[in-house]
Amino acid sequence: NAGVMQNPRHLVRRRGQEARLRCSPMKGHSHVYWYRQLPEEGLKFMVYLQKENIIDESGMPKERFSAEFPKEGPSILRIQQVVRGDSAAYFCASSPPGTPYNSPLHFGNGTRLTVT
Amino acid sequence: GQQLNQSPQSMFIQEGEDVSMNCTSSSIFNTWLWYKQDPGEGPVLLIALYKAGELTSNGRLTAQFGITRKDSFLNISASIPSDVGIYFCAGWNTGNQFYFGTGTSLTVIP
Numbered sequence: 001n002a003g004v005m006q007n008p009r010h011l012v013r014r015r016g017q018e019a020r021l022r023c024s025p026m027k028g029h030s031h032v033y034w035y036r037q038l039p040e041e042g043l044k045f046m047v048y049l050q051k052e053n054i055i056d057e058s059g060m061p062k063e064r065f066s067a068e069f070p071k072e073g074p075s076i077l078r079i080q081q082v083v084r085g086d087s088a089a090y091f092c093a094s095s096p097p098g099t100p101y102n103s104p105l106h107f108g109n110g111t112r113l114t115v116t
Numbered sequence: 117g118q119q120l121n122q123s124p125q126s127m128f129i130q131e132g133e134d135v136s137m138n139c140t141s142s143s144i145f146n147t148w149l150w151y152k153q154d155p156g157e158g159p160v161l162l163i164a165l166y167k168a169g170e171l172t173s174n175g176r177l178t179a180q181f182g183i184t185r186k187d188s189f190l191n192i193s194a195s196i197p198s199d200v201g202i203y204f205c206a207g208w209n210t211g212n213q214f215y216f217g218t219g220t221s222l223t224v225i226p
Contacts, residue, residue: 004158006158033214035216042204042216042217042218042219043159043204043216045214045216091158091159101146101147101208101212102146102147102166102208103147104147104149104161104164105149105161105206105214106161107151107158107159107160107161108158109156109157109158110157110158112156
């Protein structure tokens with residue numbers, strides 16, 4: 001009965017490298033959300049995806065950030081050419097199929113990205 | 117943009133005391149959710165509310181969906197040290213938008 005699985009839990013990258021964060025939603029869930037959290041702050045929405053579709057990316061920076069949720073496999077949040085300001089905890093959440101607009105989101109334990 | 121305002125921002129209470137916190141919005145919500153986040157972990161769903169006036173309990177936690185549909189309340193009775201953490205409200209409004217609250221940090225003094 002696995003929940004939302006994120007890996008890695010911790011990721012260290014040097015400035016200019018690429019970071020790839022993976023998220024496997026709860027079994028049977030088809031909606032995936034990515035959030036970013038800075039220390040002592042709340043969660044900021046980045047992107048909402050369904051299988052093979054980006055539904056809402058209004059919270060995603062226009063450059064260097066991309067997300068996908070392929071037909072097979074986990075959702076990937078990709079950050080190219082990381083900078084120190086990208087250091088944060090990135091959380092993935094999922095919700096069941098059907099209309100998502102009243103469903104609770106279930107969160108993973110996050111990936112803590114540190115850019116040195 | 118839209119924001120869910122939580123109050124208080126932080127609380128320091130003695131073990132055994134009851135806790136009350138609330139969440140308010142400028143728009144009408146269809147669903148209210150309460151989460152708890154421990155340090156280094158993801159938010160964990162505590163209670164989900166779907167109807168105005170609904171009162172739902174989960175152990176020592178009780179949450180209510182406000183009658184105006186613009187607010188929600190969370191109460192914790194007889195607090196214990198493991199209640200420490202940050203409590204977030206969240207929800208879906210009538211425009212099918214999902215928002216998180218600003219969080220209430222709870223410290224329980226043994």
